[in-house]
Amino acid sequence: MALNEREEEYIQRYIDGDMDESEKEKFHTYIKENPECAHRLQELKRTVTIVQGTSHVWAPETFTDSIMKELPKKRKRKAWKSWSRQHPVLVAVSMFIVLMASSVLFAWNDQSGAEMTVTGDRENVNIDYDNKAVIIPEDETVQGDLTVRNGEVDVHGNVNGDLTVINGEPYMASAGSVSGNIEEVDQVLEWIWYHTKRISQEAWHMDDDEAA
């Protein structure tokens, strides 16, 4: 059942749909008179139908997951990253709050229950570490601010500045005097407030210094 080259070519072109109407007509007429050609056409058409009708195969269920596992890790987009890129101010603010809170709380935990500390002019005061008390004798004057942590303060003399008592209590004798403010800090919240005030005051003073 050998067909000539021309016939084979026509059949292929016909199957490919590459013939115009007049060519098709001629082809149909030709086919009717040449059963071998008609037979070949049928066979080829059937072949195509069978190949086209082959069941499709599907990728295994785990396919996507196993690809995702193989992808390089570092290019993985982090939701947090893109969010933070869009809200830099919020990130900065929350970072600041977290850092501030943790440092203040750390400082609070650090000093509560710890030894008494006295900062300022220590020369003219009696410091009693055993009883956790600081006494400013009647005829003495403390120059500048005095800060006492974890202890009581008995003021019989004078303080030329602010007196701050952290985690303790100030007692004022009638003869005693403090020229600045007396501040008592013994709650965590107050402690935070105290720090905030101090930091803002420092910032304020820094402004003053720069202006000066």
Added chain:
Amino acid sequence: MDATVKRLVKEVKKDGDQDAFRELVDLYKDKVYQIAYRMVGNAYEAQDMAQEAFLRAYANIESYDENRKFSTWLFRITTNLCIDRLRKKKPDYSLDAEIPGAEGLDGYSQLSSPDKLPDEQVVTMEMQEWVQEGILKLPPKYRTAIVLRYIEDLSIQEISDILELPENTVKTHVHRGREALRKHLGNT
């Protein structure tokens, strides 16, 4: 569909967005796997080829020209990988070969059940076997043309884009493949 694919590709290009890439994989995995399966002839290697194709697509997404169809580019990677594999390996795997790690599961069980096709197109299991056998007997270039033309149902123009061959060459490959398959059927 095209707009979705464009958007997903953009996201992958921009910062390697893996969620977007996952969607692309889900969209094309069956087609890519099918091309690979028909080209290499067994499920194990097909999965290997298809995965490799996607990994290369991800790694080389920069080189994809967005003015062209994504599927054309992806299928080109797939067919090139498969043709390379065919050149390197000597004997053909059989459809009867058991898939490693899956006892009793051979190539046939990877074929979907025929109820997914309209009734008049149902091809019996023997025919399935015959088609796969016939395709695997074809030289790689005819095999590629037949798989893309009749299994993936792509136009001659698309195939010529994928294979980077002139349309007439693709047509010739389809003709020769068709003819060889016809003879194969005649012998059964």
